[in-house]
Amino acid sequence: xxxxxxxxxxxxxxxxxxxxxxxxxxxxxxxxxxxxxxxxxxxxxxxxxxxxxxxxxxxxxxxxxxxxxxxxxxxxxxxxxxxxxxxxxxxxxxxxxxxxxxxxxxxxxxxxxxxxxxxxxxxxxxxxxxxxxxxxxxxxxxxxxxxxxxxxxxxxxxxxxxxxxx
Numbered sequence: 091x092x093x094x095x096x097x098x099x100x101x102x103x104x105x106x107x108x109x110x111x112x113x114x115x116x117x118x119x120x121x122x123x124x125x126x127x128x129x130x131x132x133x134x135x136x137x138x139x140x141x142x143x144x145x146x147x148x149x150x151x152x153x154x155x156x157x158x159x160x161x162x163x164x165x166x167x168x169x170x171x172x173x174x175x176x177x178x179x180x181x182x183x184x185x186x187x188x189x190x191x192x193x194x195x196x197x198x199x200x201x202x203x204x205x206x207x208x209x210x211x212x213x214x215x216x217x218x219x220x221x222x223x224x225x226x227x228x229x230x231x232x233x234x235x236x237x238x239x240x241x242x243x244x245x246x247x248x249x250x251x252x253x254x255x256x
């Protein structure tokens with residue numbers, strides 16, 4: 091049973107947490123931004139484009155909407171990861187180990203960050219495109235989300251305070 095739980099835990103983490111992390115990270119690149127008005131007072135047409143424009147033409151609302159759906163869907167399926175992890179820790183008798191508890195706390199932080207900050211900001215960016223500043227903040231939040239998951243992975247590998255050792 092342990093092998094099945096461990097396999098489900100690891101595969102779900104790779105596929106679902108990894109998928110939501112990639113989608114959350116890619117969303118700001120493709121999210122639409124409001125068009126800037128080149129006829130604004132004092133605008134010099136020969137000057138460099140304002141910072142809120144997209145000279146590379148990467149913006150694509152359809153791709154951003156797909157990244158938004160993937161972020162949500164994979165995050166929901168990703169709930170399997172902590173459920174399988176907790177079941178595995180119970181089966182192995184490791185619920186009291188510090189690395190398990192810290193990993194669970196970090197998983198909660200990542201989930202709350204996704205549910206309360208990243209996903210709602212993605213939805214808002216799709217509904218009301220603005221400048222690039224909110225997208226840069228969203229990109230930063232996605233980076234923090236990814237770093238939290240990286241810390242969980244390190245804890246899973248190193249297992250500090252483990253009674254069984256790594």
